[in-house]
Amino acid sequence: METTITLEVQRYLPEKDTEPYFQEYKVPLRKKWVVLDALNYIKDNIDGTLSYRWSCRMGVCGSCGMMVNDKPVLTCATFLEECLPGPIRVAPLSYFDVIRDLVVNTDGFMDKLKRVKPWLITDQVKPVPEGEYRQTPEQKAEYDQYSMCINCMLCYAACPVAGLEPEFVGPAAIALAQRYNYDSRDEGRKQRNEELLGEGGIYSCTLVGECSEVCPKAVDPAGAIQRYKVSGAAEWWKSVVVPWGDT
Amino acid sequence: MAKTDDINTSTNPRYQRYRPERYSPRMSIFWWVHKKPFVKFIVRELTSLFVAAYAVLLIFQVRALSQGAEAWEALVAWFSTPFSIGLHVIIFLFVVFHAITWFNLAPTAMVLRIGKKRIPGGVIITINFLMWIALSLAIATLILAR
Numbered sequence: 413m414e415t416t417i418t419l420e421v422q423r424y425l426p427e428k429d430t431e432p433y434f435q436e437y438k439v440p441l442r443k444k445w446v447v448l449d450a451l452n453y454i455k456d457n458i459d460g461t462l463s464y465r466w467s468c469r470m471g472v473c474g475s476c477g478m479m480v481n482d483k484p485v486l487t488c489a490t491f492l493e494e495c496l497p498g499p500i501r502v503a504p505l506s507y508f509d510v511i512r513d514l515v516v517n518t519d520g521f522m523d524k525l526k527r528v529k530p531w532l533i534t535d536q537v538k539p540v541p542e543g544e545y546r547q548t549p550e551q552k553a554e555y556d557q558y559s560m561c562i563n564c565m566l567c568y569a570a571c572p573v574a575g576l577e578p579e580f581v582g583p584a585a586i587a588l589a590q591r592y593n594y595d596s597r598d599e600g601r602k603q604r605n606e607e608l609l610g611e612g613g614i615y616s617c618t619l620v621g622e623c624s625e626v627c628p629k630a631v632d633p634a635g636a637i638q639r640y641k642v643s644g645a646a647e648w649w650k651s652v653v654v655p656w657g658d659t
Numbered sequence: 660m661a662k663t664d665d666i667n668t669s670t671n672p673r674y675q676r677y678r679p680e681r682y683s684p685r686m687s688i689f690w691w692v693h694k695k696p697f698v699k700f701i702v703r704e705l706t707s708l709f710v711a712a713y714a715v716l717l718i719f720q721v722r723a724l725s726q727g728a729e730a731w732e733a734l735v736a737w738f739s740t741p742f743s744i745g746l747h748v749i750i751f752l753f754v755v756f757h758a759i760t761w762f763n764l765a766p767t768a769m770v771l772r773i774g775k776k777r778i779p780g781g782v783i784i785t786i787n788f789l790m791w792i793a794l795s796l797a798i799a800t801l802i803l804a805r
Contacts, residue, residue: 426680482693510682517681550775572697575686619764620700638768 417441417492418499419450421462424510432510435459436499439492447487447495447502448476451514464514471628474564478514479503484569484626505565507575521565524581527607528589533600551596558591558636560629567623567633579612583623583633586614590636605644614640703760709753716750762787 416438424432437458439450448466455462466476469488476487481501492500508516538545567583568574574582589608592598608614617637624634650657691697723734737743765787766780 424682426682429682432682507684507686510684572686572690575690618700618704619767620697621764621767622696624767625696632767635767635770638764639770642768 415441417450417496419447419454420499420501421451421454421514422501422503423462423513424504425461426512432503434501441492443493445492447478447480447485447490447492447500450492450500451487451502462514463512472562474562477505477564477566477569479506479569484566486564486566486628489628505569507569507571508565516565518565520578521563521568521582521584524585525563525588527581528585528604529600529607530585530588530592531600532592532595532598533603534597535599545597547596554596555591555594558587558594558631561587561591561631561633562629564628566626566628567631570622570626572620572622573616573618577612577616580616581608581612581614583617583637584631586617586640587631587633587636590640593640605647608640609644609648614644617641699760703757706753706757706760709750710757713750713754758791762791 417440419437419439420434421437422432423429423435437450437454439453439458442449445453448469451462451464451466455464464476464478464487466488467473468475471486471489474486477484478487479485479502480487480490481495482503484505487502502514504510504514504516508518508520511517532545534545561584563584565584571580571583574580586608589604593601593604614637617634619634619638621634624632627633691701720734723730738747763784766783769783771778771783
């Protein structure tokens, strides 16, 4: 007989539930199965009403982030065997509003991403005949790490500050801001500072550091935020000491 | 009325977004007790209170100095009480914890380069600790060599 493992999956059906609850499912324990495979097995064979997000199954799309045994992970990259002997508790990402079962509301996160202006900003757009904006490998290396973010929101589910202060822009969005701030072709730092040096910006971060621990792409958002704090403080001092200067 | 709005068959349909009730989880004030890294974080944050407490003690010393020999003697006498010694030991332990945890976090905020090479985090931490030991020894020598 095939060995099985129990999944305790958080359910919430807004049309009939006021509170979420956990439902148990027994799924085959297979060597190559990740938690997402187990959820797909449940959906296909046991309970078709279960809702969750997923897409690529290879750690690129960032859709299948959930809390597995109270830790934010990509369910496509978490093997059942890592969670032995079970039961495995699967819940929606912490601190987010739950729309249904394991599906969370991402609207707030999307707004925060937009707020940091994650695109190249230049004072003057170069006419096309003048050619490309060139960059050396060293200049690219400056921001490479921060460009690896897949917007999976695991860092938000790991950050108690994001939970306590919903207005906090949060780890991924600030790391993304840094991705452009450190880009040699970009001139938008001042515009991003307006958003990030004020209320709900970088100084809301108390350096719990868990965002970097859970990041599946080693972006190190905690590092990005601390570096922003250092440069933000330096810019502030510069504006005090040299008020007539351009900061 | 809502029903007729939901199914609109006119040539210019107005779509209504499906907005069911969402569940908003609440955070308990004890959110930090269940996870080890959160407990460590809270302890690290609380150590700042002890750092601040020692700063207050230092201010008292400066005040006693400015008030003259009598006030200074009185303060030194209070510092010699078991309560004060105990307090200093506790403050010292928390300040050491504070310093160690923050030194270990230093590379997170500092990206330093020699030429094109990034200095590894371990080196930054080690330099911090070595500086700490060197400065502590220098201050200890200054005090003890009177």
